[in-house]
Amino acid sequence: MKAIEVTRLRKHYGEVEAVRDVSFDVAAGEVFGFLGPNGAGKTTTINMLCTLAAPTSGSATVGGFDVVTHRDDVRHNIGLVFQDPTVDGYLTGEQNLRLHAGLYGMDRDVIPARIRQVLDMVELWDRRTAKVFSYSGGMRRRLEIARGLMHTPRVLFLDEPTIGLDPQTRRTIWSYISALQEAAGITVFMTTHYMEEAELCDRVAIMDRGEIVALDTPAALKASVGVDHLDDVFIHYTGSAIRDGVADPVGAANQALMRAMQRGRK
Amino acid sequence: MTRAVRIIWLRDLIRFVGDPTRIMAWLIQPLLFLFVLGTGLQTLSSRSTHGVRLTTFMFPGVVCMVLVYSAMFSAASVVWDRELGFLRELLIAPISRSSIVVGKCLGGTTIAASQGLIVLALAGLVHVPYSPILLLAVFGLQVLVAFAITGFGVMVATTIKQAQTFTNVMQMLVIPMLFLSGALYPISNLPAWLGVLSRLNPLTYAVDPMRRLVFDRLNVSVSARHALSPGVSWWGWHVPVLLEISMIAVLGVVSIAVADHKFARPD
Ligand SMILES: Nc1ncnc2c1ncn2[C@@H]1O[C@H](COP(=O)(O)OP(=O)(O)OP(=O)(O)O)[C@@H](O)[C@H]1O
Ligand SMILES: [Mg+2]
Numbered sequence: 001m002k003a004i005e006v007t008r009l010r011k012h013y014g015e016v017e018a019v020r021d022v023s024f025d026v027a028a029g030e031v032f033g034f035l036g037p038n039g040a041g042k043t044t045t046i047n048m049l050c051t052l053a054a055p056t057s058g059s060a061t062v063g064g065f066d067v068v069t070h071r072d073d074v075r076h077n078i079g080l081v082f083q084d085p086t087v088d089g090y091l092t093g094e095q096n097l098r099l100h101a102g103l104y105g106m107d108r109d110v111i112p113a114r115i116r117q118v119l120d121m122v123e124l125w126d127r128r129t130a131k132v133f134s135y136s137g138g139m140r141r142r143l144e145i146a147r148g149l150m151h152t153p154r155v156l157f158l159d160e161p162t163i164g165l166d167p168q169t170r171r172t173i174w175s176y177i178s179a180l181q182e183a184a185g186i187t188v189f190m191t192t193h194y195m196e197e198a199e200l201c202d203r204v205a206i207m208d209r210g211e212i213v214a215l216d217t218p219a220a221l222k223a224s225v226g227v228d229h230l231d232d233v234f235i236h237y238t239g240s241a242i243r244d245g246v247a248d249p250v251g252a253a254n255q256a257l258m259r260a261m262q263r264g265r266k
Numbered sequence: 267m268t269r270a271v272r273i274i275w276l277r278d279l280i281r282f283v284g285d286p287t288r289i290m291a292w293l294i295q296p297l298l299f300l301f302v303l304g305t306g307l308q309t310l311s312s313r314s315t316h317g318v319r320l321t322t323f324m325f326p327g328v329v330c331m332v333l334v335y336s337a338m339f340s341a342a343s344v345v346w347d348r349e350l351g352f353l354r355e356l357l358i359a360p361i362s363r364s365s366i367v368v369g370k371c372l373g374g375t376t377i378a379a380s381q382g383l384i385v386l387a388l389a390g391l392v393h394v395p396y397s398p399i400l401l402l403a404v405f406g407l408q409v410l411v412a413f414a415i416t417g418f419g420v421m422v423a424t425t426i427k428q429a430q431t432f433t434n435v436m437q438m439l440v441i442p443m444l445f446l447s448g449a450l451y452p453i454s455n456l457p458a459w460l461g462v463l464s465r466l467n468p469l470t471y472a473v474d475p476m477r478r479l480v481f482d483r484l485n486v487s488v489s490a491r492h493a494l495s496p497g498v499s500w501w502g503w504h505v506p507v508l509l510e511i512s513m514i515a516v517l518g519v520v521s522i523a524v525a526d527h528k529f530a531r532p533d
Contacts, residue, residue, distance in 0.1 A: 050358055075360040086351040090281045102273035103359035131284070147355075 001064065003028040003155050003187035004049065009058035011044050018044040020210040021058070026189060026203075028154075031181055033201030033218075034191040037238050040207040042191040043083055046157050049189070050080055063154050076104065079148030083159040083191075085140055089133035093124055093143050096132060097150055104151040118146035121176060138169040145176060156180070158190035162197065174200060195230040204230070208238045270361035274369025275376065278340065282377055292377075295335065296385045299328045300392060307450070316490035321392040323494050326476035327449030329385045329404065330469060333378045333412045334444060338436050340374030341419025345432040367420060367526045374416030375409065382408040400483045404476060410511065411472040414518030418468075421525040448473045454496045465498065468517050471510040474498050478507060 004026035011019040019041040026032045036042050047053035049062055051071045060067045063077035087096050094115060101111045119125040122142035132140060141161060148156055158177075162170040174197065180186045190201070198204050199218050206214040206221075214221060214237050221233045282288060304321035315323055347353040356366050386404060390396055419436070426432045446453065446460065447469035456464060464470050474497060481495040498505045 052354070052358055072360040075358060078358075080358055082351065082354060084351050086353075086355045088277070088281070088352045088355075089350070090285065091277070092284075095280060099273060099277055100355070100359075102276075103270060103356070103361055105269060105360070 001028050002026065002061075003030065004032075004060070004062050004189065006045075006049070006060045007058055009045070009048060009060055010056045011041070011048060011053060012056045017210050019048070022207075022210070022212050023058075024205055024212060024215055026187060028187055029181060029185045030202045031177060031188045031200070032190070033198045033204040034189065034207065035193075035195075035198055035204060035234060036191075036207035037242075040238075041210040042207055043159055045207070046080075046159055046189070046191070050078055050157055051075060076151070077154045079151070079153035079156045081141070081144045081148045081156070081158045081161050083163070085144065087132050087140055087143055087147065090131060092129050092131055093119065093135070093146075094128040096143065097147055100147050100150050106151055114150060114152075118149050121149075121179075122146045123172075138165050141165060141169070141173070145173065149180070152184075153186070155187045155189060158188065160191050160193065162192065162194060170194075170197075195234060198230050206234060206237050213237045268365075270359070270365035271369040271372065274356070274366055275373045278343070278370070278373030279376065281343075292336070292381050293384065296328065296332050296381065296388065299331050300324070300385065300388060303450075304328065304392070314493075316487060316493055318484070318486055318490050318494060319393060322394060322480075322484070323477075324450060325385070325389065325392050325394050326404070326480050327447070327473055329382055329408060329476060330411065330447065330449050330473050331444055332381050332385055333408060333472075334415055334440055334469065336378035336381045337374050337412055337415035338419045338440060340370070340377055340416055341423045342429070342432055342436065344370055344420055344423035345426065345429045348427055349429045363530045364526050367424075367522060367529050370420055371413065371416045371522055371525075374419070375413040378412035378416060379405070379409045382412065394480055395483050397483050400479060403479050407472075407476055407479070407511070410514055410518070411476075414468075414472070414514045414521070417518040417521035417525065421521040421528075424525045424528040443467055443469045446470070448477070452494055452496065454493075465500065468514070470498060471505075471513045474505075475507045475510050 002025045004024075006022060006024050009019055009022045010017070022041075022045065034042050034045070044053065048055050049060055049067060051067050051074050054068065062074045065073040065077065067074050088099070091099065097115050097118070098111065101114070106114070115128075116125065119128055122145055124139060124142055124146065127135065127139065132143065135143065145158075145161065148158075162173055165173070177188055177190075178200075181188060190197075192198060201218065203215065203217050204221060205212050214233070216224070218230055222228065222230065225233050225236045227233060227236070282292075300321060304324045307324075308320040344353075347356070357363070383405070386401055386408075389401070394400075422435065422439075423432060426435055442463075444450070446464040446467045448464065449469070453461065453464040453470065474495075477495045478497065481491055486494075498510070
């Protein structure tokens with residue numbers, strides 16, 4: 001069975017065509033990499049797949065459920081780690097997980113053991129009673145991953161899960177991803193800007209200006225372009241100009257500033 | 267629906283209990299309004315209050331002030347949740363968006379009404395009798411007012427999405443609302459244009475019934491009662507307490523309905 005099926009999906013924000021006519025499938029248990037320059041439409045695609053944004057047209061199913069007509073079924077079956085932090089800094093790590101368990105209607109009896117399990121996995125059990133605003137950026141990311149897994153989803157969406165993390169933490173996060181896939185058969189759908197991470201995916205899609213321009217295994221992509229590194233594949237398909245910068249320099253600068261401010265506030 | 271409402275309500279309480287500075291402010295603010303502001307203003311006027319202590323007069327007003335600030339603070343957390351990202355955790359959970367709005371309103375109501383309890387506990391110090399009926403009635407009214415104002419704040423919070431803007435708008439709304447509500451001074455003798463504004467101010471209809479409840483239990487002269495708790499009138503018609511209370515309830519329900527409507531729309 002397909003974990004994700006996307007058919008002619010579009011999303012317009014006013015004049016901006018963030019996603020234009022995108023179709024692809026992700027097999028169950030696959031680690032699927034979603035690459036593309038800034039502003040390509042990766043986050044917008046994830047938002048539609050996780051029912052946060054309504055598609056302008058087209059359709060998609062996740063775990064066999066339609067994202068428009070069976071929203072709650074989709075939601076029960078997916079875990080999400082967003083590009084920007086979404087944990088509550090005023091609560092402790094454990095309280096964040098409890099809250100999540102409550103929101104997903106988890107059985108009370110299984111919650112404590114599950115909390116222990118996911119916190120052990122991301123090595124935060126010892127810090128569970130500390131408020132999240134005392135966590136480092138890497139710890140928060142790990143907590144978000146633990147939270148995304150709390151309700152044992154079948155599909156895990158990770159939007160740049162390793163952004164701003166040191167190599168050790170990035171490697172650790174990848175070890176979780178591999179372990180999850182092997183042990184639980186979870187489908188992982190992730191975006192990343194790190195090509196060495198894309199190499200680790202089963203298949204990779206490259207998105208540019210709202211369209212998918214290439215989709216295959218990393219090896220096949222490199223072979224078809226005739227290069228040794230995914231970087232070169234990426235540049236081959238998306239060109240070397242900076243996207244946000246050329247189209248809308250002021251907007252891009254503002255966006256960068258906003259992100260920097262959000263990081264500073266942590 | 268009820269599970270999600272309870273969870274969201276509980277989160278607000280847990281955050282509140284886990285925040286020592288907020289608890290400090292929660293404790294100190296009523297004292298500040300009643301004993302610093304009240305006592306300070308008292309030095310100016312003794313003749314105009316017909317022998318009633320200004321702090322006694324202000325007591326029901328202070329109850330409302332405390333509720334307003336507390337409710338607005340809770341409503342602001344909706345904007346902060348959006349700005350700091352946490353709102354998305356709620357938006358992708360398998361719960362209805364209505365339960366987020368209702369949970370937030372109940373959380374704000376609980377915290378505001380509990381702060382109102384502190385003011386009630388201070389009643390004796392400003393010569394308001396500890397009559398069980400009075401305290402119970404004022405508390406009931408407090409819960410309603412806290413609910414309505416939180417609902418109103420949450421409605422504003424669903425319209426204004428930047429925390430900075432929200433804070434500014436709230437300041438612009440709250441201060442005139444308090445000044446024109448009768449919380450700090452009687453509004454019956456204001457110049458006509460201010461009188462009109464005070465009658466348009468929803469808070470007026472929260473302060474008035476509360477003050478009437480208190481004055482019913484006080485031993486004051488008819489002239490004092492007439493000057494300090496004259497009630498609200500529309501073109502000479504005396505607005506009954508029950509209508510005032512219904513207006514507050516309607517404000518709360520309509521606000522929540524509007525908030526829910528705005529909030530329910532996906533991007
Ligand atoms: N809510 C929105 N309103 C208007 N435009 C939007 C909105 N969300 C995204 N866009 C626009 O849609 C396009 C795609 O944005 P998206 O966030 O999906 O890109 P991305 O591939 O995730 O980029 P990045 O790598 O920088 O995260 C951009 O041009 C962006 O400005
Ligand atoms: Mg993105």
